[in-house]
Amino acid sequence: MSVNPRPALTKNAYVYEELRRRILAGELEQGQSISQEQLAVELGVSTTPLREALRRLDAEGLVTIDAHRDARVTRLTAEEARSLFEVRERLDPLAAKLAASRLTDADKAAIEGALKGLEPLSTSTDLQSLLLHRAFHRSVYTASHNPLLMSLLEGLWDKADRYRQLQLSSKPDSAEDQERVRQEHIEIAEAVIAGDARTAERVMKKHVRGSLGAHVFTALES
Numbered sequence: 001m002s003v004n005p006r007p008a009l010t011k012n013a014y015v016y017e018e019l020r021r022r023i024l025a026g027e028l029e030q031g032q033s034i035s036q037e038q039l040a041v042e043l044g045v046s047t048t049p050l051r052e053a054l055r056r057l058d059a060e061g062l063v064t065i066d067a068h069r070d071a072r073v074t075r076l077t078a079e080e081a082r083s084l085f086e087v088r089e090r091l092d093p094l095a096a097k098l099a100a101s102r103l104t105d106a107d108k109a110a111i112e113g114a115l116k117g118l119e120p121l122s123t124s125t126d127l128q129s130l131l132l133h134r135a136f137h138r139s140v141y142t143a144s145h146n147p148l149l150m151s152l153l154e155g156l157w158d159k160a161d162r163y164r165q166l167q168l169s170s171k172p173d174s175a176e177d178q179e180r181v182r183q184e185h186i187e188i189a190e191a192v193i194a195g196d197a198r199t200a201e202r203v204m205k206k207h208v209r210g211s212l213g214a215h216v217f218t219a220l221e222s
Contacts, residue, residue, distance in 0.1 A: 081217035096204035099143035107143035
């Protein structure tokens with residue numbers, strides 16, 4: 001059964017968004033080969049927009065295209081997981097620190113709204129729950145009013161979500177961990193909204209160090 005493109009999107013944009021969604025949702029698993037002809041039929045498009053979407057995803061590191069133009073979902077590795085953690089450990093606290101110093105009324109409303117929508121991440125977490133989690137962090141990034149920093153962190157998030165899902169499936173957070181994370185989100189929001197840059201930076205660093213991404217590379221190494 002074919003899937004019809006959403007009218008609001010061009011075919012190129014639709015195919016890209018759909019492939020990206022399937023990868024992040026785990027519907028296309030790491031290392032899985034992508035049959036371009038089969039997928040084109042399923043999505044109701046020609047192979048041209050599909051190849052363009054795969055090139056974009058290859059540039060983002062979600063897909064790997066070899067010399068023969070065959071494509072497969074990029075595998076998750078301990079090395080990449082460690083690299084993601086090391087970069088986020090530096091950049092997320094910086095974003096929180098800047099956000100506390102540059103917050104606007106619109107930023108405050110966005111952070112408060114995103115905080116209300118958060119749900120604990122668990123083994124039953126779907127893509128929508130991950131998007132709500134991302135929306136909270138994005139509201140803090142946006143409040144930093146540093147476009148380059150925002151772009152860098154956005155670029156890391158898709159990859160990081162794949163590792164979050166992997167960790168949740170192998171070792172889900174306990175109820176205690178879920179409550180800790182919930183409280184950390186509240187503390188981050190409160191510090192940023194209060195304009196307390198030092199506390200916002202400190203709490204965000206603590207949050208990243210205790211995150212799923214911080215533990216998954218250890219699990220992958222073992």
